[in-house]
Amino acid sequence: MRALPxxxxxxxxxxxxxxxxxxxxxxxxxxxxAGTLRVREIVPAARTVLLDGLDEPDRVRAELPGWEIPPLPERAEAVLEIPVRYDGPDLADVAAHWGVSVPEVARIHAAAEFRVAFCGFAPGFGYLTGLPERYEVPRRATPRTSVPEGSVALAGPYTGVYPRASPGGWQLIGSTDAVLWDHARVPAALLSPGVRVRFVPHEFPPHEPLGDAPFEPPVDPPPASPGRAPEGR
Amino acid sequence: MTDRAFAVVRAGALTTVQDLGRPGHAHLGVPRSGALDPPAALLVNRLVGNAPGAAVLETTLTGCAVRPRRPVTVAVGGAPCPVTVDGRPAPWGAPVRVPAGALLDIGTALSGVRCYVAFDGGVAVEPVLGSRSTDLLSGLGPPPLADGAVLPLGSPSGTYARVDTVPQPAPPRELVLRVALGPRADWFTRAALETFTTRAYRVSSASNRIGLRTEGPALERALQGELPSEGMVLGAVQVPPDGRPVVFLADHPTTGGYPVVAVVREADLAAAAQAAPGTPVRFVRAGRR
Incomplete structure (x- = not known):
């Protein structure tokens, strides 16, 4: 750990x-x-945490190396579920990168448990980690001038969901109707750093019809419930 | 909408609603925003008896013109500019009574960039995350003023300013920005750091509320490659691939991936907000207090 002024x-x-x-x-x-740290902003990022608006930066800098920092728990009790249609235009490219079939991309992605590592780029845009390292993908060579709101996308080790339409270079694998950002809502951001997330397939691939309600998200499929989990887990 | 409102007759190049911004939400990707020249915004509020956090207008170079529906007391400050009420000259930097239906015109800045216009009661657009500021990076807050728009005003507090005129700093002829090197000064060569703190730069016309861009000698990197995204502070001097320093202002992104060579003292950023394109800029090392 290194604290830079x-x-x-x-x-x-x-x-x-x-x-x-x-x-x-x-x-x-x-x-x-607990009131033992006075700071205006705590901004986590890829492998740093920024403390902005500190009353006593020198004291905190001197004390930080002595702090005991417990590791994160492996699995959380509360997990936010985001329904997703795995219908993104870059699914085939991502499948090729991963060396798997297109339906397999959805299965792998929906099987992972994610955590919002940090936010940035736009209000409510979270950088989610949780996919194994071998599933990292590059950004698109040419960014899109407009990525639709609700797009579920991959870049590097991260998954993100576009809170509103914007230019973007991430690989689009799906879409969601979840409202990522609503400044009239409390809290405004659906995703804030530290929140655990699972992506729940909104519908199954056409060759695996799920009864007569294909657009209903599965209700709370716990990992141990074999009947509800997508095939291939 | 009540009658306490004004109509926008001439929006000018870029006029936005600003208050003290929305700090405390950077971890959600929300910029702090707020008036670029906070002392000027505080001062015009004081001149009309407003609380410090009341929303004002921030104009850019060409001013704006508005027509209040009710009599209002206004004050214009920041960049010096001509002020008229129905064509008659009115004072700058002092309270001015504007009758209902009269045209208040804030002219082109004589020097500097941004004028601030306070109305007694403040601009009363709907706050977003506790602030009425327009954030041009993320689109939060009210849109920039447009011709024909009508903006609500709040009720005056009934307190009167204890001052009727106050000195304001002139926009800088040369912008001297005191910096503390780091956190990523080690990403640059020693020669680049020497260049950065000794050579002359100029304010680029590509500057905006997000950042003060500069023209001048490029800073050579000692470390290549990409820096993973990290949190950014107000006043951070980020160096993009072209090597020209950019000073982050109120609407700056909360995280970024270009190395920050130094951070400008917050007290110097008001002058940066008033430095017109072409103004010479010097970055001087001041260390940490």
């Missing part, structure tokens, strides 16, 4: 990897809630 009142704490950054972020939130 940023201007007059901020510190950028650099960690070995994203998992360590997420664990430090959780500890920082605990300390702020």
């Amino acid at each position: 940023v201007g007059e009142g901020a510190l950028l704490v650099e960690l070995a990897d994203g998992t360590e950054a997420q664990a430090l972020h959780a500890e920082l939130l605990r300390r702020r809630a």
Whole structure:
């Protein structure tokens, strides 16, 4: 861990990897809630956490290396489910990168448990980690000038959902009707750092019809319930 | 809508509603936004008896013109500019009573970039995450003013300003920005750091509320490759691949992947907001306090 001074009142704490950054972020939130850390912004990112608006940056910088930071729990009790139609225009490209069939992309993606590592790019845009490393994909060589709202997309180790239409270079694998950002809602952002997420297939591939309600998301399929889990898990 | 409102007659090049912004949401990707020249916004609010957080108008170079439906007290500050009410000259930097239906015209800035216009009661558009500021990066808050738009005003507090005129700093002829190097100064060569803190830059016309862009010698990187996205602060001097420093202003992105060579002192950013394109810029090392 390395804490770099940023201007007059901020510190950028650099960690070995994203998992360590997420664990430090959780500890920082605990300390702020307990009143032992006074800071305006706690901004996690790929492998750093920025503390902006610190009362005493030098004291925090000196004390940080001595903190005990518990590792993140493996599995969370509360998991947010986001219904997805795996119908993105880049599914075939992603399947080729992964060396699997197109339906397999959906199965692999829906089987993973994700965590919002950090937010950025746009209000409510979360960078979700959780896919095994071998499933990293590059950004598209040519970004799209407009990616539709609700697009579920991959880039590098991350999954993201576009909160509104915007230009973007991520690989689009699906779409959701979930409202990622609504500034009139409390909280405005569906995804904030630390939230656990699963993507739940909205419908099954045509050759595997699911009864007479193909557009209903499956209701809360726990990993241990074989009857409801998508085939191939 | 009540009669406490004004109609936009001339929106100008870019006029937005601004208050003290919406800090505290950076972890959700929400920029802080807010007036680019906070001392000027605070001062015009004080001149009309508003609370410090009341929303004002921020104009860009060419001013704007509005027609209040009820009599209002206004004050114009920030960049010096001509002010008229129904064509008659009115004071800048002092409270002005504007009759109902009269045309308040804020002219082109004589120097500097951004004028601030306070109305007693404040601009009362719907707040978003606790702020009425227009955020041009993420689109939060009210849209920039458009000709014909009508914006609501709040009720005056009934308190009167204790001052009727106050000195305001002139826009800079040369912008001197005190910086503390880091957090990513080690991504640049020693020669680049020497260049950055000794050579002259100029304000680029591509500057906006997101960042003050500069023209001048490019800064050479010591480390190539990509920096994983990391949190960005107000005043961060980010260096994109073209090597020209960009100073992050209020609407800056909350995370970014280009290395930050240094951070400008927050107290110097108001002057940066008033530095017109072409203004010479110097970055001087000030260390940390």
